[in-house]
Amino acid sequence: MKRRWKFTIGLGACLFMAVSTYAGLEWADRAYPPPLDSAGVVSAEVLDADGQLLRAFATPEGRWRLKTDVEDVDPRFLAMLIGYEDRRFYAHGGIDLRAIGRAAFQLLTNGRIVSGASTLSMQVARLIEPRETRSFSAKLLQVARAIQIERRLTKREILQLYLTHAPYGGNIEGVRAASLAWFGKEPKRLTVAEAALLVALPQSPEQRRPDRHPQAAIAARERVLTRAAVAEVTGEGEAERAEDDPVPRKRLQLPAYAAHLAEAAIRKRPGAEDYRSTLKLGIQQRLEDVAREASARLAPKVSLAMVMADAKTGEIVGEVGSANYFDAGRSGWIDMTRVLRSPGSTLKPFIYGLAFEQRLVSQETMIEDRPADFFGYRPKNFDMTYQGEVTVRQALQLSLNVPAVRLLDAVGPSRLMIRFRRADVHPVLPPNETPGLAIGLGGVGITLKDLVQAYAALANGGQPVRVGNGIDEKPAVLDNEALLEPQAIWNVTDILSDLLPPTGARRLGIAYKTGTSYGYRDAWSVGYDGRYVLGVWVGRPDNGAVPGIAGYMTAAPILFEAFSRSGVPITPHPAAPAGAVRLSQTELPIGQRRFSMTASGLIRSALGGGTREPAPQIVYPPEGAKVDLGAEAGDMSPLVLKLQGGRPPFRWLANGKPLAELSRRRTNEWLPEGAGFSTLTVIDAAGRAASVRVFVE
Structure with missing residues (x-):
């Protein structure tokens, strides 16, 4: 009886201790949870339309830590990582008792640490809550945290935390950032040598940095490749071949494209993890390459900007706000795609389009290019010479000023401005001024983005589109009236597509127009095929004069180079719509063989009066x-x-x-x-x- 009583008391005490211990652990687990919230702080990313990285921003503490999911990395790398670091990762609950026993036995028999027993869960605990010293108490805390993490997260989530936070030397954290920094590519496709190096580096990232300690990096990579569990993953002979591959000797810069767009996105929506844009990485890379090379041929304070848009959807697929964001001499931080500037002659195609639409002229109609006085306004040509009588086709191709003003006088400046509003384009007039004839030669302010939007309607058969800003302003096909009739657009496109390309450039099958603003302050060139529109601006951000720049000589070569290198296939212009045909002068109605008309519609007499x-x-x-x-x-x-x-x-x-x-x-x-x-x-x-x-x- 006495013995049974003692047994009962002992059993009760054990149960009480077990329950108390469990309750204590539960209380501690709830009172002191692992700092998983802080583990969510990652670098902000600006992505292209397909989810590819355009630019990343460092975390507040200066770390390049790109969020990495399991799908973001090569499956073979994952297999190698688990095979090398934690073979029983999917079986244990945070600690691997077999590994602990093996490590303890090796320590006793060898007198030194031969292998560790740290699981991936324990490593994640150390990464999200770094310890200052390597003490026994710190190790116990790491074990406790690993158990807590296993209780809260799935194995997949634990693995993703490791992939995001693993150290790779300097301020590089995570597999994606490491792959971009050391190999210049995302880790979705890795060679055996690359995968083995990324497995090896986190154990001692500073001592194994390949740019500073290449031999240590090679040795660490070899240890990974020779591990039996890793050899099962790599395949026969691949590990041996991988040992001959060199390690990278230079740390690369992470992608930093579309600087102005990326900065604008961060300002508009701070704190977000990613920002999806409409840009295409390949197009953006090539446009920036062209801009950088072209800027080297420009004067020191001259900048340039480019916008490329899909005329069918309004999406910006490439945008360069300046040749170099960090070039203070060129005021590179200013996004010149959004700054009002004088468009020069780039609005002339819309004047001619209105004249074609109203049947005032045909392509072979003769028009005068002689000195003229429009109620005190006396336009002159860019080269200060006059051609006499030319066809309307020649007048537009040569960008003659007087014929353009004659046509604008006939169609009316206000009507031109109304048509721009159909395309959701709003040129800015000087203060307290109404639309006048000067707008035909650049007497308004317009941004490069808006100019591209206006030309997008030409490329889209007259249907206006809203060109987005690449991030949060959604592009759209506007439910507005057509900018111009299809026949008028065909005539304009037919004329502009027959322009000779600038010296040294080959024909691309695009229609294009150039412009130079008054005082040599802006050089423009805008071109389009049947799908895409590309606009180029060159000038000084401070609006200073740049003697010698001109649309044809300065901006057009950049336009043709950028269009040809952008990677987009040239889409042919649409076929002529019904009723659109080029007639010779003898086939024209008598009234269309020569243009001589005022804005009121009265015929000019030989003396300049009207009937x-x-x-x-x-x-x-x-x-x-x-x-x-x-x-x-x-x-x-x-x-x-x-x-x-x-x-x-x-x-x-x-x-x-x-x-x-x-x-x-x-x-x-x-x-x-x-x-x-x-x-x-x-x-x-x-x-x-x-x-x-x-x-x-």
Whole structure:
């Protein structure tokens, strides 16, 4: 009886101690959890559209610590890591008792430490809570933390913490940062030698740094390769071959592309781990290479900028705010893609597009390039010479100023500005000024991004798109009216795509326009194919003059080099739409063979005055009208057309196609081919035109 009583008391005491110990451990576990929150601090990353790293930022304490998931690394590296560091990683609960026993036996029999018993979980505990001294108490804390970590995280999460925090020398932490710093690539595809070196370095990262201690790095790598568990992973003979591979002797800089865009992203959304952009890494790399090489040929204080956008989606695929962000002499920190500058002659294609749309001219229409006075405004050509009479095609290709102003005088500066608003582009006028003729020669402010957005509508068949900012401003195809009619865009593109490339450049199949602002302050070149638009600006960020720069000589060579090296395939321009055709001068209506018209539509006399005869005006149907002609029933009725003013005979056109014959009457009839939008135009004997857009149903 007495013995049974003692047994009962002893059993109760043991149970009490067990419960107390368990409760104490549970309390300690809850009261002193592992610092997993601080382990989440990683470098901010700016990524391209495909998730590739464009630029990384160091952590607040100056570490390059890129978040690394299991999917981010080569599976063979993971197998080698577990085989070398912790073969029973997936079986133990934080500590490996078999490894501890083996290490203790080796210590007793050899009198020194032969192998360690630290598991990956214990190493993670040390990495997220570094110990200042290598003491027995510190080791016990590490063991306790490893058990805590195992209770809270899955094996996959523990492995990812190791992959993110493992030290690799200097301020490099994590496998991704290490692979980029030592091999210049992401760790998704590693050679056997590279994987073995990344397994070996964390055990003694400073003593094994390959740039400082190459022999120690080679020896450590060899120990990894000769481990039996690793040899099972590498395959027959691969470990031996890997031993002959050299180790990297230089630490590389981590990717630092799209500096201005990356800085802007960090400012707008501080604290985020990653920022997805619309840029394409390959395109961005090549554009920056071109910019860096081109800047070496420019004067010391001259900068350059580039924007490349997808005209179908509005996505910026490449952007260079300056040739070198850190070049103080060129004010490299200023993002010149967002700064208002004078666009020079780059707006001329839109003036000509309006003139084509209103049927004021055709490509072979003759136009005067002689000194002219527009109510006190006397434009001069860039080279201060005049060509006399030229065709409209030649005038645009030669970028002659006087013909462009004549056409702008006819179509109206306000109408041009309204068209830019359709494309969500807003050129800035000087304070307290209304749109005037000077805007055709650069008398407004516009950013490179907005200029590319305007040209994107030309590349997109007239449909405006909003070019995003690459990060948080979403690109979009705008639900606005077309910037210009397809026939007008085709004429402009046909002319610009036939321009000779700059000296030394080969033809690329792109349409392009150049511009030089007043006082030689800005040189521009914008080009587009059937898909992409690329804009180039060259000048001084302080708006100082740069004698000798010009769009054709300075910016166009950079445009052609960047377009050809960007890696995007050249997309052909669309085929000519219905009604778009190049006519010789003899095939043109008499009124379109020579342009001589004022903004009011009056014909200029030989003395510069005007007749009293008003320009033609379509009075029916009105602009934007919806006309029910029975299209749904399948038996359409003709539409009556009425006009006022103008000099007979009149030529009517529907969607660019002439109706049957010239008519001296001010009424006519037109039978549509089907329902939908159509453009009706009338041209009188003096070449003056009027147009309306109607919807037939």
